[in-house]
Amino acid sequence: MSFHKTTLKTKTKVLSLDELYLSEENRAKLNQLIEEFNYQSALKEFDIPIDNKILLHGHTGCGKTATAHALGLALNKKVVVLNLGGFVSSRLGETGKNLSEVFRQASNDRAILFIDEFDFLGKIRDYNSEDSGEMQRLVNTFIQQIDNLSHHAILVCATNHLDIIDSALLRRFQLRLRYDLPNQVGLNDYYDSLLSKYPDHLNKIERVYGISYAEAKDLVLQQIKANIIQYEKNKKHLVFDYGMLEAINEKLENLGVSIENSKHEIEGFHKDYTVQHQAIAKKSTEDKIEGNLYEVLGDQLIKLDQLLSTNYKRVLSTTTSGKEAWVYISKY
CATH class of the missing domain: 3.10.490.10 (Gamma-glutamyl cyclotransferase-like)
Incomplete structure (x- = not known):
């Protein structure tokens, strides 16, 4: 289907989990998930299912997308990215069929299916009440596809708005990882890491707190670029x-x-x-x-x-x- 070319993509250059700035709780849960997949055959002997449905929620720019790709790197799995905001068609019936195809592909490839903007379902439900019947059928399709996902594949969904997601969908996720804004200590560690690659005469910046890791990275790059340009001007x-x-x-x-x-x-x-x-x-x-x-x-x-x-x-x-x-x- 042609929509795959624009809505599905594979990211190749990723950070490892060790390189990500994660809370201790989130890191422990992700390491447990990786070990479950590594020892999947041993768990199967006791008929114990592995956790392969994960919901990442919280503040934007705090590592949800990077986590999905890092999992792919750790488990040597392809990561298929689906941005729900650009995927859901105005003709909801077609969206349901396309969604089934995406899940089928992920199961066959034993891949990680990463669905971003997962809360988009809730936004459509709120803004288009006249399509509530079609919307509920789409939610039911999601539930069915999640339930039928191969245990060799992993579903990772990300949202910044947990409160508007259908409760029936939320119950399908065995793991929920919350991503909060980093505290001052965490941001200082991150700033130090980013600045360590630049020489001393270029790495002087004004540090800002109460922001996400992504915002901190943008801030560092903007100030470093300004420092480089000023240095070159005076050279x-x-x-x-x-x-x-x-x-x-x-x-x-x-x-x-x-x-x-x-x-x-x-x-x-x-x-x-x-x-x-x-x-x-x-x-x-x-x-x-x-x-x-x-x-x-x-x-x-x-x-x-x-x-x-x-x-x-x-x-x-x-x-x-x-x-x-x-x-x-x-x-x-």
């Missing part, structure tokens, strides 16, 4: 000029760049006299061009790029005296 660069900057000398003065008076040489380039003030790279070290070095800041270098972008490209080279410098050479 000093050398630009080698062999005469091509003369045409924009007035603009250079406005940029506030400084120039070394001593002459320098760079090997591996020669001037193309068919095009005024353009150098072309050559492989032979016998080719040399002579010029001066300008010292510019990062934001000034960006402005130079903009001024020269029509005919020049910037490459990094080294002068014969050992100084690393940018050179603008012909694009052609």
Whole structure:
């Protein structure tokens, strides 16, 4: 069915359960679930069913989706993602048929079926009372499919609004894991983990509390990006000029760049006299061009790029005296 292409997807890059920030209670329940699947044959000897229907509920951005994918990684199972908000059709009868197909696929593949926005059923029920009969049939279809799910597959549903889910549906879940906003200690650990990958001169941020892990990650990335950009703006660069900057000398003065008076040489380039003030790279070290070095800041270098972008490209080279410098050479 064509809808599978847009509503079902498999996520490949995931965090392990050990990498997730979970409450001790949730971690213990998930580890128990994994062990039940690992020792499924031993439990079967005593006719004890495993828990394969899990409801994750609580604040958005606290790890519900990441948990479903981490379970797939831990159990080596494919994770099939179904966003209920984009799946439920205005023609509820068709939705029921499509839903049965999704559950059948998950059972056959022994996969994890992750249903996000599980509370969408309750929202439809509230907003479309005239379709209450069709809605109840859809809920009954859900109940039937949950009850018939293969014990080799796992159903994981996520919601931010537990209170609007039909009670008959809720009773089908053997495990319910609550995801709350992290406390200050938990967020500090998370901030430390995120910031540890960046050097000291970039990892200074203003920490905010009372937010989710997802919000904290967005906050860190925004501030780190701002730190990187500011660092690059203030970073000093050398630009080698062999005469091509003369045409924009007035603009250079406005940029506030400084120039070394001593002459320098760079090997591996020669001037193309068919095009005024353009150098072309050559492989032979016998080719040399002579010029001066300008010292510019990062934001000034960006402005130079903009001024020269029509005919020049910037490459990094080294002068014969050992100084690393940018050179603008012909694009052609």
